[in-house]
Amino acid sequence: MAIFGLWVINKAGGLVYQRKFADGLAQLSSNDYLVLAGTLHGIHAITSRLSPVGSSSGAQVFESESFKMNIFLTATGTKFVLITSPAEMSCDQALVRVYDIYSDTVMKNPFHTPEMPIRTEAFDTKISALFGPSG
Template sequence: MAIFGLWVINKAGGLVYQRNIGDGLPGLTSNEYLVLAGTLHGIHAITSRLSPTGSSSGAHTIEGEAFKMTILLTATGTKFVLLTSVVEPTADSVLQKVYEIYSDAVMKNPFHTPEMPIRSEAFDSRITALIG
């Protein structure tokens, strides 16, 4: 799999989890990641209003020349974003598994405050086992 990164963005557009996988992404500061997450949140909100048929949940995939962003929007408004190579065929299924891990390791944790940064060793270790 050519997966470069994983982001979890809360419903307000704040980056609550960010993980680089491998050497595919340039080294950005934490501030730059926060700006990128907020920008993506805005783009996603705009694309949800652009549908000519009326209702849309926004962009699901954004492709560049050398990368693809696959976005999973949950019922609570949390967005899971997987940054991969353009030809990665399993991005949707990986995001579904990440969401399941999030549900089990983070949302069932009585010490986690919703919409706040994810600080869970169980989540990190299960993401490592899934993605690397």
């Protein structure tokens, strides 16, 4: 499984967690990641309104020649974005597992303020166990 990175975007569109796992994508600055997260948040909001029948939670996968972005939207509006190789079939289970780790380590941490950057060591440790160390 070629996992390039993981992003967590809060309900306002701010990037609260970003982790790189493997080489393969362009090297970006911190500001570039913030801009991309905000742009993705806006695109996701627009795509949730494009459904011709009923309601939609928005785009779930963006594909390109060199990567794929899988998006998992929670009930609270937090988005988990897993960036993988294009050959990766489905990342739904991995994203659900990331959400479980987030719920158990970040949301239960009395020192974490919702919507703020994630600085919980237990979260980093469990994500490393799931996907491997940072690249």
